[in-house]
Amino acid sequence: MPRLNAGQRHTIQFELNGKSVSGETEPRLLLSDFLRGVLGSTGSHVGCEHGVCGACTVRVNGCAVRSCLTLAIQINGEKVETVEGLAGNDTLSPLQRAFRRHHALQCGFCTPGILMSLSELLDTGTDVNEKNIREFLSGHLCRCTGYGNIVRAALEVFAENRSGRAVSDD
Amino acid sequence: MKPPVFDYAFADHLDEVAEFLADEGGEARVLAGGQSLIAMLNMRLVQPTLVVDISRLPDHDFITLKEGVVEIGCTVTQSALQFWPGLAESLPLLKRALPWVGHRQTRNKGTVCGSIAHADPSAELPLCLAALNGKAVLYSSRGERVLAAHELQVGTLETACAPDEMIRALRFPTAETGAGYGFGEVAYRHGDFAIVAVAVVATSECLRIALGGVGEKPEVCEWPLLEDKFLDDALNDLAWKLGTNEDQHATAYYRRSLIRSLGRRVVGEALACLG
Ligand SMILES: Cc1cc2nc3c(=O)[nH]c(=O)nc-3n(C[C@@H](O)[C@H](O)[C@H](O)COP(=O)(O)OP(=O)(O)OC[C@H]3O[C@@H](n4cnc5c(N)ncnc54)[C@H](O)[C@@H]3O)c2cc1C
Ligand code: FES
Ligand code: FES
Numbered sequence: 001m002p003r004l005n006a007g008q009r010h011t012i013q014f015e016l017n018g019k020s021v022s023g024e025t026e027p028r029l030l031l032s033d034f035l036r037g038v039l040g041s042t043g044s045h046v047g048c049e050h051g052v053c054g055a056c057t058v059r060v061n062g063c064a065v066r067s068c069l070t071l072a073i074q075i076n077g078e079k080v081e082t083v084e085g086l087a088g089n090d091t092l093s094p095l096q097r098a099f100r101r102h103h104a105l106q107c108g109f110c111t112p113g114i115l116m117s118l119s120e121l122l123d124t125g126t127d128v129n130e131k132n133i134r135e136f137l138s139g140h141l142c143r144c145t146g147y148g149n150i151v152r153a154a155l156e157v158f159a160e161n162r163s164g165r166a167v168s169d170d
Numbered sequence: 171m172k173p174p175v176f177d178y179a180f181a182d183h184l185d186e187v188a189e190f191l192a193d194e195g196g197e198a199r200v201l202a203g204g205q206s207l208i209a210m211l212n213m214r215l216v217q218p219t220l221v222v223d224i225s226r227l228p229d230h231d232f233i234t235l236k237e238g239v240v241e242i243g244c245t246v247t248q249s250a251l252q253f254w255p256g257l258a259e260s261l262p263l264l265k266r267a268l269p270w271v272g273h274r275q276t277r278n279k280g281t282v283c284g285s286i287a288h289a290d291p292s293a294e295l296p297l298c299l300a301a302l303n304g305k306a307v308l309y310s311s312r313g314e315r316v317l318a319a320h321e322l323q324v325g326t327l328e329t330a331c332a333p334d335e336m337i338r339a340l341r342f343p344t345a346e347t348g349a350g351y352g353f354g355e356v357a358y359r360h361g362d363f364a365i366v367a368v369a370v371v372a373t374s375e376c377l378r379i380a381l382g383g384v385g386e387k388p389e390v391c392e393w394p395l396l397e398d399k400f401l402d403d404a405l406n407d408l409a410w411k412l413g414t415n416e417d418q419h420a421t422a423y424y425r426r427s428l429i430r431s432l433g434r435r436v437v438g439e440a441l442a443c444l445g
Contacts, residue, residue: 003190003220006175027178027221030208049171050209051276063249063278069208070279071201073178074223117275138360139273 004073012076016041017085025072032056034072035082043083043112047141054140057113058082062124064117064136083112086119094160095119097169098153106144114140118154128158173211180223184230187336188311190222196333200224202284203247205276224336225281235260240342241307248277248285248295260344262443263302263369266353267294273361283337286322289329292363292383294355296323300388301369301380302342306331309338316341323387349373352439354432355382358419365420366413366428370440377437384412384425405433 004010009024016039023038030049035041035058047053049068056067059081086093092100095115105111117136121128133154137147160166181187191198199218201207202225210216224230230243233254240260242251251257252268271277271285271294285295286306298304300319308315308331322329331337345351355367367382372395380390389412396404413426420428 003177003179006177026175028173028175028211030173030212033172049212051205054273054275057275064275065279066205066275068212069204069276071178071204071208071221071223074180074204074225120274135269135360136274139275 010073012073014075014077015079017081023072027071027073029072030068031058031070031072031075031080032067034075035067035080038072041082041084044116045109045112047109052141053110054113054117055110057116057140059116059120062120064120064139081116081119083115086115093119094157094166095122095153098157098160098167099150101167101169102149102153102156104145104149104153110140110142110144114142114150118150122154122157122161125158128154130155171212173208174214174217176211176218177220178223179220180225181227184227184309184338185311187222187224187227188309188334190220191334191336192311194220198222198333200287200336202244202287203276203280205272205280206284206288206290225279230338235344238344240344242282242340242342244281244283244336244338246282248272248280248282249274251282252277261302261342262345263298263351263353263371264295264342266351267298267369270294270353270355270357270361270364270367276361283340286340287329287331287337289323289325289327289387290363291326291386291388292365292367294353294364294367294369294382297367297369297380297382297388298353299323299340299342300390301371301378304343305341306337307339307341308332308335310335314338319388320390325386346373348445350440350443350445352436352441352443354436354439356428356432366425366432368429368433368436370436372437372440372444374444377440379408379433379437381408381412381429381433384415384429401437402430402434405430405437408433 013022045055047055051066051069058067121136198220201221201223230245232243234241257265306322350372352370355364357364364383369380371378377393409426409429416422
């Protein structure tokens with residue numbers, strides 16, 4: 001591949017929440033800033049910009065990763081999922097509904113990242129339990145909830161998935 | 171907290187990487203998982219003129235087991251190794267250590283070779299490489315050379331890998347039959363870098379104990395299999411010899427007490443699995 005010059009913009013194209021998107025980026029632009037600044041997709045939040053807080057977590061090819069530790073240019077041709085892709089047609093996803101039932105968010109700053117991490121766990125984990133939920137959550141900082149309600153919400157969704165019966169929102 | 175400007179190239183072939191590194195005269199950086207490099211760029215701790223992305227380098231996403239050695243290519247992520255089906259049997263020490271390396275979200279991108287190249291003194295994977303006396307395969311336009319852990323690891327964030335070289339793969343010797351392995355660490359938060367990390371290999375003849383977080387690089391020492399009553403003294407001597415560094419995370423006193431208590435527990439864990 002040729003060398004891409006620092007000061008120049010280069011076109012990238014990738015799949016964002018199932019739709020093909022494209023835009024221009026300098027090599028140094030972070031994926032988090034590309035999503036928010038170039039595409040206006042502000043669901044993913046930016047807290048620390050060095051990988052610690054987890055607010056910017058998105059899924060790339062199914063894996064939860066930090067968008068602040070990924071260059072936008074690396075995403076060319078890949079599949080990205082963000083919190084905006086969770087809800088379909090005005091209906092929240094089961095995980096989002098469980099977060100609401102259990103008060104698993106207060107200010108909501110950390111929530112988009114946590115939802116993306118837990119969605120990886122729920123999609124890939126055959127045995128989801130409090131221990132591995134807490135392991136996934138160790139990659140996120142939440143300054144409001146104390147994590148207990150987040151764990152309860154995730155456990156409930158996993159039980160729903162296993163039994164095939166949705167819990168009522170009332 | 172935004173990266174400085176740099177040129178970017180993503181390599182399709184090992185020789186392309188080697189060429190970029192050689193031509194840039196030490197000002198280029200290899201980008202693997204980016205979990206340390208991009209953080210350092212964001213903080214402007216490094217300002218390379220060129221970043222050579224090897225994360226999608228073809229043919230290097232391999233974990234192979236051959237003649238008592240597990241070889242791991244430079245694009246293999248920490249998560250991929252953690253879920254490699256042969257891990258528990260072939261590399262029981264890494265099986266124990268990998269859950270401590272950052273978080274799932276950083277292991278999904280961070281590579282095994284990248285962690286060795288980054289050489290953080292409290293990182294778990296360099297500690298395991300030292301404890302098992304593994305090797306790194308270095309590649310450059312000058313050719314290939316293989317360095318043992320103690321030759322590779324020279325200091326804090328420093329290895330013997332020259333600016334025009336990259337780590338192409340790592341070689342870990344597989345578990346010895348009947349040997350016992352233990353790993354433990356203390357950090358402020360699960361997934362943070364260790365204040366002290368301990369890796370132990372116990373065989374019928376000796377105990378090999380490796381400490382991370384106490385010096386500029388992993389420290390390894392080997393003892394004959396000690397009677398239980400001598401173990402505390404040996405760990406105490408080790409604590410006074412190595413537990414001298416003091417920083418914002420911990421006092422030297424605290425590090426010494428961790429070497430004694432955590433060391434004791436991890437040696438116990440390794441001895442318990444001794445077959
Ligand atoms: C929140 C957080 C917590 C973390 N916690 C831990 C922890 O507890 N323990 C731990 O060990 N690590 C931890 N890390 C760091 C770990 O995730 C990194 O994966 C690892 O240090 C570097 O691997 P990488 O593939 O991401 O390398 P990169 O970040 O891409 O590169 C790191 C350095 O190594 C060089 N490099 C990379 N690959 C090669 C190669 N093949 N040949 C030559 N040079 C190369 C780069 O040029 C760069 O200088 C943490 C990171 C974050 C963000
Ligand atoms: S903003 Fe990416 S982890 Fe904090
Ligand atoms: S809900 Fe406020 S930080 Fe988590």
